[in-house]
Amino acid sequence: MLDRRDLLKFATAGGAAFLIPLEGSAPYAAPRLTAGTGALTDVAVPEDTFTTPSPARAFAAPDELGDLAKAAPFAHAMPVLGAMKPAASHSGRSPRSGRTVMTDVYSMRQHKARVEIVKGLKSTVFTYAGCFPGPMIKANRGHEVVLEHHNELDNPTCTHLHGGRVPSKYDGLPMDVVGKGGHYTYRYPNKQRAASLWYHDHSHGTEAENVYMGLYGVYLISDEEERRLPLPKGQYDLPLVIRDARIEADGKLSFARPIDCPHMLVNGKERPYFKVAARKYRLRLYNVSINRNIKLRFADGAEFVQIATDCGLLEGPVVRDEIELVGAERAEIIVDFSRYRVGSSIVLENTAALKERPEIMRFDIVREAKDRSRIPDRLAEFPSLPKPSREREFIMTSDPTFLINGKSYDPKRVDVETTLGSHELWRIKNIDSPGHHKPGYFIHHSFHTHLAQFRVIHRNESPVGPGEAGWKDTVSVPPGESVCIAVSWSGYAGEYVYHCHHLGHSSAGQMGRVDVKPR
Known part of the structure; x- marks a missing residue:
């Protein structure tokens, strides 16, 4: 034993x-x-x-x-x-x-x-x-x-x-x-x-x-289901873990505001290069920055294909030339490097850079390679969303402190009580104005639910684009905007939380408790 x-x-x-x-x-x-x-x-x-x-x-x-x-x-x-x-x-x-x-x-x-x-x-x-x-x-x-x-x-x-x-x-x-x-x-x-x-x-x-x-x-x-798909596999399937940081001249990693964090890391290294073959790659993009958004595009504006969101594959591929990720958000894309000649390079940029350089990393195309992978027209089957049993509203504020519905996190207080197997509509509003500024913080919010996965129904009463229509656990809520999500509580009864995943916000109390009761 x-x-x-x-x-x-x-x-x-x-x-x-x-x-x-x-x-x-x-x-x-x-x-x-x-x-x-x-x-x-x-x-x-x-x-x-x-x-x-x-x-x-x-x-x-x-x-x-x-x-x-x-x-x-x-x-x-x-x-x-x-x-x-x-x-x-x-x-x-x-x-x-x-x-x-x-x-x-x-x-x-x-x-x-x-x-x-x-x-x-x-x-x-x-x-x-x-x-x-x-x-x-x-x-x-x-x-x-x-x-x-x-x-x-x-x-x-x-x-x-x-x-x-x-x-x-x-x-x-x-x-x-x-x-x-x-x-x-x-x-x-x-x-x-x-x-x-x-x-x-x-x-x-x-x-x-x-x-x-x-x-x-x-x-x-x-x-x-995923393994049966003819997507790039093995050495051509790569997680890219992206974040900001501040490294001092003596090597110290300083815990600093986003505006003071000009070093962009991928898999732990500052603005690295990576040698690729002239073929398709599956790139799993992670934004693990604690308090910043990133917008990723290739310097030449070339298109790529999004195939997944936070919690898995989309129904079908989506062609894009830029993708935005808030803190904790993920996306998966297919990039075909065969469009570049061997010996050339292409830079991945962050168009949401603050005062720092926009480069995130560089891909160097170094060799030819056979490529039997392809992107199917259909990636996954999505069932119809059940009719919600109730609706809830969550107001996120940042001034004078970070609150949800006017309250700071109290682990002894139950903010939401729901039932295992229930389906709900949650309306999340960021009522800070787009021009509002709080020193040291982004006023974007990154709303995350534990246990429950959700589908984004609309932003500001308009349907979302196909790249945001998959199963998710984290969603961007910019200043002055609202998001409606369909939340399904399944799996386990017990105590969980929801919060802003810009972690400076949740550390300061922008979090709530949800108790999931058995049926």
């Missing part, structure tokens, strides 16, 4: 994470775990390991910042995120369904590490298993993932699987934090369609700082 003592042995062995060198990319390696066998008991965390979250930390004021590191774009090869190897895998019979369930077991230490973000400088970051970003986990639909986290940081932490449909006790609720020396085991059933999810810290009051410092990683769920 694999018990807590075995898992602790695995944890002290080091993180089983690595970044694969591919197409001229930069390698990074961490020690591998030794696999074990047997069944896993459901581990409860002792009460005394839970810690009250700290008050939200403010961004550094401009006069507190040091000299900025001067970085030349495209000095780094972009690392390719490699999949973490399970410490153990086993099968067992589900007590509910009687079916055989496969389980992969992982263990991660949360600790500080020194990494090179800007060429020639070492920066101290927070890591999962010693990696920045955290190691990628690949899961299969219906196969359980068990993930034990060990906190070796001074900050309290908890881990949320963003976009995951998981029981409440494994959701990473904001107050279920673990202090230094503590540990907690999460179980993810993965009973949902293929999607590009991610995991990150969610400790209330410290989540913005913890994520900014590095506590985030990619979590991919695949299924048979």
Whole structure:
């Protein structure tokens, strides 16, 4: 039997994470775990390991910042995120369904590490298993993932699987934090369609700082429906984890306002390059910035094809030449690099850049390659939306502080009570004027629901475009605008939250509690 003592042995062995060198990319390696066998008991965390979250930390004021590191774009090869190897895998019979369930077991230490973000400088970051970003986990639909986290940081932490449909006790609720020396085991059933999810810290009051410092990683769920599609696979299927940062001349990663964060990172490196073949690639785009929007386009204005939103494939492909992502939002696109000659390069830009350079990364076309992939006209089947049982309204404000419906987050107060299996319409309004400014923050909001996935029905009473019409867990709510979403509560009863995913906002209280009751 694999018990807590075995898992602790695995944890002290080091993180089983690595970044694969591919197409001229930069390698990074961490020690591998030794696999074990047997069944896993459901581990409860002792009460005394839970810690009250700290008050939200403010961004550094401009006069507190040091000299900025001067970085030349495209000095780094972009690392390719490699999949973490399970410490153990086993099968067992589900007590509910009687079916055989496969389980992969992982263990991660949360600790500080020194990494090179800007060429020639070492920066101290927070890591999962010693990696920045955290190691990628690949899961299969219906196969359980068990993930034990060990906190070796001074900050309290908890881990949320963003976009995951998981029981409440494994959701990473904001107050279920673990202090230094503590540990907690999460179980993810993965009973949902293929999607590009991610995991990150969610400790209330410290989540913005913890994520900014590095506590985030990619979590991919695949299924048979997705695998049957002739989309680019293997080395031609790449997550691009994008965020802003501020690196000082001495290498320090400073917790600063977006306007003071001119360094744009992809997979942990500042404005990298990546060598590609002249063929189609599937790019999974992540905006993990804690408080900024990005708008991505190629410098030559070339078109690409969007195939997915946050929670999985669209019904059909959508041709675009620019895509906007708010904090925590994801999209998947197909880019055909065969339109460029071998030996040429093309830059991916952020047209929503603040004071910084617009470049995000550069693709270098270095070789020819066979390409049997294609983009089908039909990607997924979407059922009709059920008739909603009720409507709710959420007013988001930013002045004098960040509130939803005039209230700041109180974990003891139930803001929404609903029933498992219910369908609702939520109208979310950002009533701040477009010209309103709050120092250090974007006044855009990034509305995120835990447990529930939703469909965006309209913006400002107008139907949304096809690129936003898929299943989502995060939606942009710009100043002066309103969004209507169809929310379906399925999976598990229990306590969950909804909040702005510009994490400076949620750290300051822009969050509410929702209790999902059994039928």
